[in-house]
Amino acid sequence: MNIDQEVKDTLPQSKILIVEDQPMNVVLLQSILSSYYQVSAVESGEDAINECRTNMPDLILLDIQLTGISGVEVCQHLKSDPRTKDIPIIFITSLQEHEDFFWEAGGVDFIPKPISYKTVFNRVKSHLTLKLQRDKIKALAFLDSLTGIYNRRYFDTHLAQTELISQRNDDDYALLLIDIDFFKQFNDTYGHINGDIALVKVAETIVRTLNRPSDFVARFGGEEFAVVLPSTNLNGGKLIAEKIIENILALNLTHGSSPFKRLTISIGLTTYRNLDNNNKIIQQADENLYSAKRSGRNQVTH
Numbered sequence: 001m002n003i004d005q006e007v008k009d010t011l012p013q014s015k016i017l018i019v020e021d022q023p024m025n026v027v028l029l030q031s032i033l034s035s036y037y038q039v040s041a042v043e044s045g046e047d048a049i050n051e052c053r054t055n056m057p058d059l060i061l062l063d064i065q066l067t068g069i070s071g072v073e074v075c076q077h078l079k080s081d082p083r084t085k086d087i088p089i090i091f092i093t094s095l096q097e098h099e100d101f102f103w104e105a106g107g108v109d110f111i112p113k114p115i116s117y118k119t120v121f122n123r124v125k126s127h128l129t130l131k132l133q134r135d136k137i138k139a140l141a142f143l144d145s146l147t148g149i150y151n152r153r154y155f156d157t158h159l160a161q162t163e164l165i166s167q168r169n170d171d172d173y174a175l176l177l178i179d180i181d182f183f184k185q186f187n188d189t190y191g192h193i194n195g196d197i198a199l200v201k202v203a204e205t206i207v208r209t210l211n212r213p214s215d216f217v218a219r220f221g222g223e224e225f226a227v228v229l230p231s232t233n234l235n236g237g238k239l240i241a242e243k244i245i246e247n248i249l250a251l252n253l254t255h256g257s258s259p260f261k262r263l264t265i266s267i268g269l270t271t272y273r274n275l276d277n278n279n280k281i282i283q284q285a286d287e288n289l290y291s292a293k294r295s296g297r298n299q300v301t302h
């Protein structure tokens with residue numbers, strides 16, 4: 001795999017967000033960049049923060065002097081949020097004397113006004129390239145090579161992050177631990193290659209069943225998967241778990257040595273607000289998964 005070539009190929013799909021309240025500058029920046037990237041623009045810091053939540057950009061060009069919250073405050077806000085902290089921010093400024101603020105706020109660079117075509121073009125290109133290279137390397141380290149979904153290493157980081165965000169927002173979140181039933185017999189009967197194919201299909205089915213962009217799935221272990229659903233209570237988690245079970249059954253993958261005669265899964269579900277004693281969420285979901293297995297498999301227990 002050639003990362004440099006992949007990055008080059010991905011560059012034209014990169015999203016750049018311009019945050020600037022002077023229409024002349026917006027027009028100028030768009031004229032420099034929109035032939036090469038997907039460019040959008042907002043006028044205020046508040047709009048920039050909202051835009052980052054719904055349509056995450058790959059790079060932000062941020063005017064320092066905005067009406068309402070300032071560019072530096074927008075930058076500090078985005079850098080304090082784990083979901084947006086890695087977006088490179090380039091400040092656009094005529095205030096050279098405040099240079100230190102840009103670096104301290106977490107900006108990666110700045111572009112002085114009056115805006116120069118070459119400076120904008122080259123700085124954007126080099127920071128975007130670095131960002132995409134970082135994303136690719138992260139993907140290699142954090143994706144499971146068989147199924148293409150996230151691996152256990154990334155799951156651990158993601159779960160810790162979700163827990164922090166939930167605590168901060170006084171919100172609940174759900175965790176589903178999913179295990180394929182009688183998978184040892186499946187491998188023994190149909191061979192490891194068919195076992196691998198089944199694992200890929202199960203991963204695809206789980207991904208397809210999840211609705212929200214913030215829903216998350218990872219391969220937790222050999223034939224185990226984990227799903228994290230932010231802002232979801234027990235009822236919501238149950239609904240998704242039942243839908244996943246239904247969609248796996250609908251795959252209709254023959255499993256002769258299972259009493260169900262088809263490939264099935266069991267799910268242990270819990271939410272952050274439904275933990276017994278001092279259980280950690282993984283431990284609780286795992287105990288519930290064990291109950292689902294004991295109660296006959298092909299079901300969800302919470």
Ligand SMILES: Nc1nc2c(ncn2[C@@H]2O[C@H](COP(=O)(O)OP(=O)(O)OP(=O)(O)O)[C@@H](O)[C@H]2O)c(=O)[nH]1
Pocket residue numbers: 146179180181182183184185187191192193194195196199221222223293297
């Ligand atoms: N093909 C394939 N099999 C795997 C992979 N990872 C784990 N497995 C198999 O998954 C099986 C898990 O078996 P067990 O933990 O005994 O559980 P089970 O047979 O699914 O039984 P229950 O979970 O009790 O329903 C083992 O045979 C593993 O070899 C993989 O990447 N590919």
